[in-house]
Amino acid sequence: xxxxxxxDQLSEYILGQPSLIVARHVQDCPACRAELAQFREALxxxxxxxxxxxxxxxxxxxxxxxxxxxxxxWAVSQQLAWALLIAAVCVxxxxxxxxxxxxxxxxxxxxxLNQVDVQVSRTAPSSMEPxxxxxxxE
Amino acid sequence: MHLSATSELERAIPADIAALAGDFEALVLLxxxxxxxxxxxxxxxxxxxxxxxxxxxxxxxxxRERFRQDCSMQTWLxxxxxxxxxxxxxxxxxxxxxRANLTAKPVDVAGRTxxxxxRSPEAQALLQERVAAIWTAAGRLPEKQRTVFLLRFVEDMDxxxxxxxxxxxxxxxxxxxxxxxxxxxxxxxxTV
Numbered sequence: 001x002x003x004x005x006x007x008d009q010l011s012e013y014i015l016g017q018p019s020l021i022v023a024r025h026v027q028d029c030p031a032c033r034a035e036l037a038q039f040r041e042a043l044x045x046x047x048x049x050x051x052x053x054x055x056x057x058x059x060x061x062x063x064x065x066x067x068x069x070x071x072x073x074w075a076v077s078q079q080l081a082w083a084l085l086i087a088a089v090c091v092x093x094x095x096x097x098x099x100x101x102x103x104x105x106x107x108x109x110x111x112x113l114n115q116v117d118v119q120v121s122r123t124a125p126s127s128m129e130p131x132x133x134x135x136x137x138e
Numbered sequence: 139m140h141l142s143a144t145s146e147l148e149r150a151i152p153a154d155i156a157a158l159a160g161d162f163e164a165l166v167l168l169x170x171x172x173x174x175x176x177x178x179x180x181x182x183x184x185x186x187x188x189x190x191x192x193x194x195x196x197x198x199x200x201x202r203e204r205f206r207q208d209c210s211m212q213t214w215l216x217x218x219x220x221x222x223x224x225x226x227x228x229x230x231x232x233x234x235x236x237r238a239n240l241t242a243k244p245v246d247v248a249g250r251t252x253x254x255x256x257r258s259p260e261a262q263a264l265l266q267e268r269v270a271a272i273w274t275a276a277g278r279l280p281e282k283q284r285t286v287f288l289l290r291f292v293e294d295m296d297x298x299x300x301x302x303x304x305x306x307x308x309x310x311x312x313x314x315x316x317x318x319x320x321x322x323x324x325x326x327x328x329t330v
Contacts, residue, residue: 011319015312042268042326043291046276049269050292054175057184 005032014039162202166195169212172293173219179288180223182277190222197222209302216293216303220285227281268326275325276318283318286311 005013009022013036018026026032122129173194177187197218198205205214257265276284285304289295297315301308 007320007323008316011316011323014319015315017312038268039323039326042265042272045265045269046272047292047294049273050179050288051175054171054178057178057187058171058174060184 004029005035010036010039014043162195162199165198165211169215170195172212173215176216176219176288176293177223179276179292180284181226186226190219190226193222194219210299213295213299213302216289216295216299217305220289220303220305223285224281271326272322275322278325279318279321282306283314283321286314287318287322290315 005022005025009018009025010032012018013022013026026036170191174187174191177190177194178184181187181190194215198215201218205211209217276287279287282304286300286306289300289303290297295303297308297311300306300311300315304311306314
């Protein structure tokens, strides 16, 4: 017979898988049986204490938070849809608005250039054009 | 709202429990206390435990189509909770250990619940010291050892259920439990 169970052998027994020698020793040794009983009792009280504490906290914490957690995916997807819509509007606006401004500027530039062309292509200023008709061209 | 699961639902066979996936509110009512308790014992923070519990059922709801019934609904939910708690602990490691060393609430509660029993004041004080020692030791265990210790000795899960919930092999669970028990016993020996 072994002297007394080691800490590892006691743990083995607590886990419910003792070797034959350990199981026999526990049957025959009141000291080891008492040691095991004390440890089991402490573990049992620990379980009870954690459960009691959890119940106290759960009654407060979970009651405040409502009954069933609603899936947040719907709310998230709605927010995401709005964000995407706003982003899309911004992107379209950033493309369209400079182009419109560019188109109107280009039109004004073309008119001005035409006016310049007309002026440059004249052989004489408009005020002198009647006199130019009197000049005989060779 | 009363949080205790009804005994009728608790006695339901796994197939019936799986069928409850269609009635998600019943599922939440049945397992919320358990998930919250495990999260609270692991994180020792009521707000964090509440967040993990909510996230656990949200994940379960989103993944309910993928529940294969190769384990019980409880084990499946605990598997989700274990992962969430692990992520939470890793993200807030420093704060967790600070709290773990300071918190003594279950020990206070233990004092009140044990006072009802027929024990001498000395025996009660000794037992309360032991509970406090286990609580402290559990807080100082490495993450995996703490998880399997709590699943075994608070949630009463067997080795196979713990293996499924933690994604470990049964032998690995046994090794972690063995080490956890040794650390807890050493702690009790040091304080008493």
